[in-house]
Amino acid sequence: MVGSAGKVVVIVVAAGVTSALLAAACVFLAIWLYRRRASVVAGTRTRSLESTTATLRAGSVGFDSSVSISVASQSVADWGQHPLPAAKRAAFWGWRGGNNGRDAPQLLSVSGIPQYHYKDLQKATNNFTMILGQGSFGPVYKAVMPTGEVVAVKVLASDSTQGEREFQTEVVLLSRLHHRNLVNLVGYCVEKGQRILIYEFMSNGNLASLLYGDNKRSLSWQERLQIAHDVSHGIEYLHEGAVPPVIHRDLKSANILLDQSMRAKVADFGLSKEEVFDGRKSALKGTYGYMDPDYMSTNKFTKKSDVYSFGIILFELITAINPQQGLMEYIDLAAIGGEGKVDWEEILDKNLLAGSVAEEARVLADVAYRCINKSPRKRPWISEVTQAISRLRQRQLMKHDTTALPRSETRTVLRRIEYQHVELSDLTGLKELTPMRA
Template identity: 80%
Template sequence: MVDRTKLAAVVAAAAVGAAAVAAALVFLAIWLRRKRGSVAAGRTRSLESSTATLRAGNGNGSVDSSVSVSVSESGADWAHNPLPAGKRVAFWGWRGADHHAPLSVSGIPKYHYKDLQKATNNFTMILGQGSFGPVYKAVMATGEVVAVKALASDSSQGEREFQTEVILLSRLHHRNLVNLVGYCVEKGQHILIYEFMSNGNLASLLYGDNKRSLTWQERLQIAHDVSHGIEYLHEGAVPPVIHRDLKSANILLDHSMRAKVADFGLSKEEVFDGSKSGLKGTYGYMDPDYITTNKFTKKSDVYSFGIILFELITAINPQQGLMEYIDLAAIGGEGKVDWDEILDKNLLEGSIAEEVRVLADVAYRCINRSPKKRPWISEVSQAISRLRQRQMTLQRSETRTVLRRIEHQHVELSDLAGMRDITPVGA
């Protein structure tokens, strides 16, 4: 009996031991699986945070589908300073399962330096010089004409501006924003590639090397286009974007004189993070309230746009006393506003003079020293749209008048021709 009892105890102990070993093995298997998953996830996060692989183009030999550009916050060392976890994949992410040609949300192709070098004739076809660096005209192998903007070697903010531009323009798409068609990070170079705008920038047309007299219709259309571009940034983009460097030199014009907002290197999303940076922008366009408080808002962009509107109707450079002229005209004679004193004389003829004065009133509201008293860009856009609609109505009315006049003259000519066919009496 005792032997049977001992045997039962031994069997029970063995069963308990076997169960414990089985449980330990199961636990070990689960731990190893989780460990492998953690390592894989870590690798994925590392890829997402340190690089932003850009999509290849159409296979014309100019695009590298496997080279990536990092998207760190600082821009100084992108590979070793990834974005904070909250922002890490705000714009970039992997899609698809092909590890040889990964695609990013941006969809912006990466070009080879040697192809850009050939397209710009060894970087000799210069279009101009900006704060970022020189801008070149390029004719690609496909025949497409583009503008190539290269980061100057002595640009202290260039890498960060480059990064900001690529990130923002990968998600911002509007007919009145310049289109980024590619980029290049190679041989120590940082290059942005844009659609070519054949009529250059607004500053150059108003008082630069390419100066020419713009019609009222052209100026009103430019104001209309720019206002819609800014309205998209402020009210259409999610999250909203503040440009921070609106000026006539950053307004580009295509072959049809349609305007697009460019240069987003200083732009920021309207997300308050409690931090402040040094003053950024261009003298003559900077919001006085921003200079005082170091806080840039949508209303600061509205201020800059107000200055651009005054440029359009006065052709006076903001860096050559435009604000002083505006202040003098605002008090005018007998305490009344007298915009005629500073308006471009080419705009003071015929029925358009009143429209120009109305636009001057709108511009003056935009540059009010108190941001709270400035209109929102949507209100400015609506005011310009009403002016443009009125102008188009007047043009149609004038066209009908001319057509009626031509028709009347045609009838008179027909009557005269009929009189020549009448045989004189007594002939």
């Protein structure tokens, strides 16, 4: 009996020891798993802080530029209401510590756009003294890089709150938008509290200054038609080539830049947005004289709002009248004309009143007038406007080619021109265009 009782005690003790060992093993396993999970999360957070993830998001609340960029789960959309600490702002732009003991910051690239050091830009702009102009964003300087390349450097004004958001928008958008009629973003700089954008240099400045600014000069009809053609192609790419489509929201002659060959490119995408159809309204943005009246009354900006602004630019090209100095009033007066007929000749630039140029300018004015229809639904799509301008250019080129042709071929070309003119008249008549899409 005693032997049996002893065996029972031994078995109970052994079972207790085994249970205790199993419990201890479970505790150690739980602690190990917890530490492992914590290590993985910490590593993920660290990588998140070091990465620069730029994503376009339609209709960001509180961020008019519609761009949100993730930084450790905090959206740039919140910066306006709750500014990020300096450490997190640095994390967004990929700010890393010194390089091998050196103090110079190493910046990660946003979508592959090169980054420049402030000291290099300071040297290239001769300590920011070679000023080209002043915009709402801030001053623009000419810079000569060590490679000999000439660029334009746009510096965000220190007191500009809207400029901060525009800066973010421009960097993110231009990292994915590439077209021969859009100004190319060469690089950017985020250092010493500065926000700087570096663009390709456009030696002939902007269209506004050429038409009626300090650098005013007489543009030939061929140059004006080419500029209209280039700009329409740039807008068409934004509306129909970019994925998702982009609405510029600030098309104006001051944002049309010209290179040494007088080829035009659309610039300044700080107010641009992706096209959205969520019914949301945004704060009014744009420039007086170019803003769509329907947008001003509804706060809803669409592709047709860009078409309206482009229509105003077309009228600038053929009248050389500043939209902020009564252009719309001149257009309205010419539209009713004498005997109830349109009389664009009354407002044409005096340099365009000779011969066939005046006729072609009137055709372009018809196209422009369709673009500024008060009803967005009745305005043409930008692709239709581009097509009309392309036909005008073809006619212009063919007309010049006839001078070198034998008489028989000249008659054939002239008949083709006459046929194209009939097509243009149909296209630019006062009846409504049938929209390409609803």
